[in-house]
Amino acid sequence: AQLKxxxxxxxxxxxxxxxxxxxxxxxxxxxxxxxxxxxxxxxRELVAYITNTDDITYYTDSVKGRFIISRDDAExxxxxxxxDLKPEDTAVYYCNRGWTVPTLSWGQGTQVTVxx
Numbered sequence: 001a002q003l004k005x006x007x008x009x010x011x012x013x014x015x016x017x018x019x020x021x022x023x024x025x026x027x028x029x030x031x032x033x034x035x036x037x038x039x040x041x042x043x044r045e046l047v048a049y050i051t052n053t054d055d056i057t058y059y060t061d062s063v064k065g066r067f068i069i070s071r072d073d074a075e076x077x078x079x080x081x082x083x084d085l086k087p088e089d090t091a092v093y094y095c096n097r098g099w100t101v102p103t104l105s106w107g108q109g110t111q112v113t114v115x116x
Contacts, residue, residue, distance in 0.1 A: 001025035008110030019080040021095030033078040037091035085114045
């Protein structure tokens with residue numbers, strides 16, 4: 001199984017980015033998917049997850065109202081729409097399979113830098 005993240009970049013505070021994660025090697029529609037992030041010097045933290053049934057979503061408090069996780073099972077892709085970005089959102093963002101616990105090896109991630 002493989003995960004490939006994309007869509008990161010440098011954005012000014014208040015800006016938006018849309019991250020994508022394309023999965024392969026497993027039946028995507030059978031699994032919840034999540035996004036984690038790791039800021040410099042900090043532990044990796046769960047940002048959001050989406051279930052595979054009913055598309056139930058969860059967000060960590062710091063991103064509620066700003067980030068939206070979604071999925072396209074036909075494209076084996078999970079997205080993270082990030083709005084009103086703040087400098088504290090700067091991190092490497094990773095997707096994984098599962099809800100609160102990752103179940104696959106980590107991919108390379110995609111760097112998000114929020115700075116003026």
